[in-house]
Amino acid sequence: MQQHWIGWILASCVVLSLYDLSKKASVRGNAVFPTLLGSTFVGWLAVTAFLVSRGTFAAALSTPPRHIALLLVKSVIVGASWTATYMALRTLPITFAAPIRATGPLWTLIGAIVVFAETPTFVQAAGMAMVVAGCVLFSLSARREGIDFRRDRAIWLAFLGTVLGSCSALYDKHLLRGLGIPTATVLWWFMGGMCVIYFAAAAVWFSRSRASAPFSWRWTIPMVGLLLALSDACYFNAIAVPDARISVLSMIRRASVVLTFFLGGAVFHETNLRRKAIALAAVLAGVAVLCLC
Numbered sequence: 355m356q357q358h359w360i361g362w363i364l365a366s367c368v369v370l371s372l373y374d375l376s377k378k379a380s381v382r383g384n385a386v387f388p389t390l391l392g393s394t395f396v397g398w399l400a401v402t403a404f405l406v407s408r409g410t411f412a413a414a415l416s417t418p419p420r421h422i423a424l425l426l427v428k429s430v431i432v433g434a435s436w437t438a439t440y441m442a443l444r445t446l447p448i449t450f451a452a453p454i455r456a457t458g459p460l461w462t463l464i465g466a467i468v469v470f471a472e473t474p475t476f477v478q479a480a481g482m483a484m485v486v487a488g489c490v491l492f493s494l495s496a497r498r499e500g501i502d503f504r505r506d507r508a509i510w511l512a513f514l515g516t517v518l519g520s521c522s523a524l525y526d527k528h529l530l531r532g533l534g535i536p537t538a539t540v541l542w543w544f545m546g547g548m549c550v551i552y553f554a555a556a557a558v559w560f561s562r563s564r565a566s567a568p569f570s571w572r573w574t575i576p577m578v579g580l581l582l583a584l585s586d587a588c589y590f591n592a593i594a595v596p597d598a599r600i601s602v603l604s605m606i607r608r609a610s611v612v613l614t615f616f617l618g619g620a621v622f623h624e625t626n627l628r629r630k631a632i633a634l635a636a637v638l639a640g641v642a643v644l645c646l647c
Contacts, residue, residue: 397579429547439515484640
């Protein structure tokens with residue numbers, strides 16, 4: 355059984371890296387909300403086709419209203435997270451954006467400390483210090499590229515997207531394990547809810563901002579939706595396995611940032627990779643400590 359969930363999470367890790375690269379290619383210098391609408395709608399169609407092919411579409415539609423409401427809450431959380439992330443990616447180098455996303459476990463632990471008054475262990479404190487040290491190293495590298503970590507709007511948006519993503523990951527555990535909602539049903543409802551949110555946002559963009567923030571169609575936009583649906587399906591299948599350890603799942607999935615970092619650096623011709631790689635190693639070491647302690 356253990357090999358079963360490890361296979362799912364490794365597949366999710368690889369697909370997630372390809373998803374990150376497609377996302378950067380889609381939104382770089384492009385209007386955010388129509389890009390989000392196009393990619394999310396394609397992903398939702400892919401999940402719909404999967405449900406129809408499995409003969410479970412009717413079951414997904416018959417989800418109890420209380421569960422639908424909870425799934426739409428996830429739509430709001432993830433929709434806000436993606437909006438912040440896409441706005442950051444529009445201008446931020448992926449070799450900065452991807453490592454910031456990997457700091458998720460730090461924000462999860464901070465949330466537990468603030469909300470539940472938990473006291474971190476010495477090992478957890480060491481892991482937090484390593485992640486913070488990595489972020490400091492990234493800020494030093496950013497200065498060489500004219501980016502101020504304290505004042506740059508894209509940096510703050512990247513961190514906001516990461517924090518909201520951590521909230522969504524904790525919420526997934528409740529939906530899948532606590533309520534026992536099937537994986538594909540979760541995907542279909544929350545992505546459908548986001549399509550509605552992004553349609554409204556894209557309508558506002560069309561009426562007010564299409565001249566100042568133009569949109570161009572790119573083949574990577576539908577790929578974002580397809581890769582996201584595939585990555586989330588693999589992740590949800592892993593997290594739904596009874597003996598799967600959420601801490602290990604989180605750590606392995608965030609290892610996708612390594613592929614994203616080096617492939618993205620090569621594809622988008624980004625600079626200063628050696629210094630950033632040292633900072634990335636510090637962040638990932640701290641994340642490993644937080645996930646395994």
